[in-house]
Amino acid sequence: MAENWVRVAATGDVAAGSAMPVEVRGLSLAIYHLDDGRFFCTDNICTHAFALLTDGWLEGSVIECPLHAGQFDVCTGKGLCAPIEEDIKTFAVKVVGDDILVDLPG
Ligand code: FES
Numbered sequence: 001m002a003e004n005w006v007r008v009a010a011t012g013d014v015a016a017g018s019a020m021p022v023e024v025r026g027l028s029l030a031i032y033h034l035d036d037g038r039f040f041c042t043d044n045i046c047t048h049a050f051a052l053l054t055d056g057w058l059e060g061s062v063i064e065c066p067l068h069a070g071q072f073d074v075c076t077g078k079g080l081c082a083p084i085e086e087d088i089k090t091f092a093v094k095v096v097g098d099d100i101l102v103d104l105p106g
Pocket residue numbers: 046047048049050051065066067068069070071083084
C-alpha cells in the first residue's frame with residue numbers, strides 16, 4: 001500500500017511523557033511523546049469499550065485506559081492486561097523538522 005504521510009501536529013505540541021489527541025481524516029488518533037524522545041501513534045479509542053486513551057496515563061511506553069485500567073504498549077499496540085482482548089491499531093510516525101507526520105491509510 002502506498003505511503004500517505006500526513007502532518008498531524010508539531011513536536012512542541014506534545015510534551016515528553018505525554019499523549020495528545022488529534023482528529024484527522026475522520027480518525028481519532030493518539031500521539032505519544034515518550035520520555036526518550038520517540039513519537040508513536042495509535043487509535044485513540046480503546047478496543048475494550050469507549051474511552052479515549054489520551055484521557056488515561058502514559059508511563060514509559062505503556063498507556064493505561066482511564067475507564068477500566070486496560071493497558072497497551074504504544075510502540076506495538078499490544079494489549080498488555082485484562083480486560084483488553086484486542087490490540088490497538090498503530091500508525092507509523094516520522095518527525096521531519098518540527099512536524100510530526102503519520103502514515104494514514106488511503
Ligand atoms: S474502555 Fe479501555 S479498558 Fe475498558
